[in-house]
Amino acid sequence: MDFSFQQGGWGASLADKLVRKCDVLNRGFSGYNTRWARVILPRLIGKGSGRDSPAAVTIFFGANDSALKEENPRQHVPLAEYEANLKSMVQYLRSVDVPAARLILITPPPLCEAAWEQECLQQGCKLNRLNLVVGEYARACLQVAQDCGTDALDLWTLMQK
Numbered sequence: 001m002d003f004s005f006q007q008g009g010w011g012a013s014l015a016d017k018l019v020r021k022c023d024v025l026n027r028g029f030s031g032y033n034t035r036w037a038r039v040i041l042p043r044l045i046g047k048g049s050g051r052d053s054p055a056a057v058t059i060f061f062g063a064n065d066s067a068l069k070e071e072n073p074r075q076h077v078p079l080a081e082y083e084a085n086l087k088s089m090v091q092y093l094r095s096v097d098v099p100a101a102r103l104i105l106i107t108p109p110p111l112c113e114a115a116w117e118q119e120c121l122q123q124g125c126k127l128n129r130l131n132l133v134v135g136e137y138a139r140a141c142l143q144v145a146q147d148c149g150t151d152a153l154d155l156w157t158l159m160q161k
């Protein structure tokens with residue numbers, strides 16, 4: 001997310017598609033999980049921080065939360081806490097007047113284990129994420145969206161090979 005406004009990134013593409021219709025703001029923090037994000041969210045989005053009411057607010061977490069506890073305890077967040085943190089972020093956004101109908105929860109994307117393993121090896125560690133585990137977090141994200149009455153974008157399913 002942090003890097004999505006770089007050349008060719010999905011944030012930049014979205015901003016380009018929506019030019020003259022609405023502004024796309026990026027509040028991504030690379031490497032963050034929901035445990036850290038829920039703490040800083042009020043500093044990123046406060047009551048009335050947009051000039052107009054937002055057309056949509058996306059919440060896109062889970063890739064880092066789903067890192068394996070044994071191999072990456074720093075970023076790992078247990079599944080139940082991930083769900084609770086997402087719900088807390090939804091509740092916070094609703095408390096600053098973002099209607100549930102304007103919220104979109106995005107599941108973590110699928111993981112290409114072979115490519116990620118290369119990245120891990122370069123950093124001197126073992127493969128620390130598994131696509132099947134990411135899928136469990138994606139399903140939990142969809143469940144939270146259903147429970148909270150928000151829209152959801154199931155990237156994990158849409159982007160599987």
Ligand SMILES: CCCCCCCCCCCCCCCCOC[C@H](COP(=O)(O)O)OC(C)=O
Nearest residue numbers: 001002010028029030031032056058063064109
């Ligand atoms: C109002 C309409 C909203 C539409 C949103 C459309 C969203 C499209 C998203 C496409 C996503 C492409 C894949 C992105 C992959 C991002 O992976 C990120 C993770 C975590 O990285 P970071 O954010 O830096 O912590 O990357 C890895 C390697 O886990």
